[in-house]
Amino acid sequence: MVLPLPAPVVTALKKASDELADAGTFRGYGPEQGYDFLLNAIAGHYKSQGAHVEADEVFVSDGSKCDTANIQEIFGLDNVIAVTDPVYPVYVDTNVMAGRTGEAVDGRYGKLVYLPTTAENGFDPELPKGKTDIVYLCSPNNPTGAVMPRASLEKWVKYARENESILLFDAAYEAFIQEPGQVHSIYEIEGAREVAIEFRSLSKTAGFTGVRCAYTVVPKELKARNDKGEFVGLHGLWLRRQTTKFNGVSYPIQRAAEAVFSPAGKQAVGETIAYYMENARIIREGLGQAGFTVYGGVNAPYIWLKTPAGLGSWDFFDKLLNEAHLVGTPGAGFGSCGEGYFRLSAFGIRENVVEAVARIKAKIA
Numbered sequence: 001m002v003l004p005l006p007a008p009v010v011t012a013l014k015k016a017s018d019e020l021a022d023a024g025t026f027r028g029y030g031p032e033q034g035y036d037f038l039l040n041a042i043a044g045h046y047k048s049q050g051a052h053v054e055a056d057e058v059f060v061s062d063g064s065k066c067d068t069a070n071i072q073e074i075f076g077l078d079n080v081i082a083v084t085d086p087v088y089p090v091y092v093d094t095n096v097m098a099g100r101t102g103e104a105v106d107g108r109y110g111k112l113v114y115l116p117t118t119a120e121n122g123f124d125p126e127l128p129k130g131k132t133d134i135v136y137l138c139s140p141n142n143p144t145g146a147v148m149p150r151a152s153l154e155k156w157v158k159y160a161r162e163n164e165s166i167l168l169f170d171a172a173y174e175a176f177i178q179e180p181g182q183v184h185s186i187y188e189i190e191g192a193r194e195v196a197i198e199f200r201s202l203s204k205t206a207g208f209t210g211v212r213c214a215y216t217v218v219p220k221e222l223k224a225r226n227d228k229g230e231f232v233g234l235h236g237l238w239l240r241r242q243t244t245k246f247n248g249v250s251y252p253i254q255r256a257a258e259a260v261f262s263p264a265g266k267q268a269v270g271e272t273i274a275y276y277m278e279n280a281r282i283i284r285e286g287l288g289q290a291g292f293t294v295y296g297g298v299n300a301p302y303i304w305l306k307t308p309a310g311l312g313s314w315d316f317f318d319k320l321l322n323e324a325h326l327v328g329t330p331g332a333g334f335g336s337c338g339e340g341y342f343r344l345s346a347f348g349i350r351e352n353v354v355e356a357v358a359r360i361k362a363k364i365a
Contacts, residue, residue: 003272
């Protein structure tokens with residue numbers, strides 16, 4: 001992130017900080033799941049997107065990275081986990097740390113179910129061939145930049161309902177979706193409230209990378225079986241986990257987050273997102289004109305580049321660094337199906353983005 005916090009957010013942050021300097025408005029520990037003013041604002045935002053979420057189903061946190069990592073604590077170690085490949089590494093690594101994945105062989109863990117998400121299938125993962133207990137989905141996707149179409153999400157919800165699976169739906173980049181008709185929330189899909197947990201973040205959306213605020217939705221009708229075969233509500237389990245291990249996000253940060261959902265905040269955030277998406281267009285179109293095969297960059301701030309001339313993703317990293325003095329992320333870092341690809345980010349200053357594209361054209365293409 002290179003752009004500053006939107007002005008309405010800064011104003012709210014300052015005002016709330018000043019309140020802490022007055023004994024009459026000082027606040028200490030707040031509710032672990034978040035203050036009502038923010039929970040209500042988030043629930044209202046979901047409603048505006050055509051998704052039903054109750055305020056008390058929202059849990060405010062200090063980041064989706066933390067939540068997607070910590071959520072697995074409410075599930076047993078014998079659950080069968082499915083992940084897309086390529087994938088945001090936190091999904092895999094935290095389950096490795098928990099002991100669910102078995103040993104790694106040739107870059108893949110024996111107990112994980114991998115779902116290839118590649119150009120060959122339109123970056124739309126196919127359903128597992130058998131039953132899985134927990135499935136991590138990310139849309140818009142990091143790293144590929146692809147958005148899962150409505151029909152695909154309906155298919156996944158149907159699968160989860162039939163197999164008593166839980167979908168962990170990472171929508172951290174939903175605010176970057178530009179095309180009308182695309183799905184922003186899993187809860188736009190009928191039946192999803194019974195099978196899905198959704199994660200969202202203000203890090204990239206509103207520049208909160210250093211401020212830290214995100215939220216997770218756990219519907220009250222969402223249930224899973226325990227080791228006795230009984231259905232247990234996951235909302236209560238996550239509430240217990242958070243109130244035991246987490247003291248909540250600070251009051252000034254939550255007031256700043258509330259401002260994101262105000263009319264002025266939405267306008268300012270929209271301008272920030274438009275800036276980054278213009279960067280994405282410049283990268284996508286510039287590299288396409290230079291003969292590269294590129295994906296993403298339409299509904300997400302990431303461009304997924306196919307490495308040229310059969311180069312491995314780390315070899316391309318070296319070539320880009322040594323010849324054009326630029327850096328990006330090798331696709332192999334996201335899984336075995338990421339080999340042969342490279343992720344570029346639109347989070348940069350416009351002048352630098354234009355210069356980077358020019359260098360690639362001159363030195364690499």
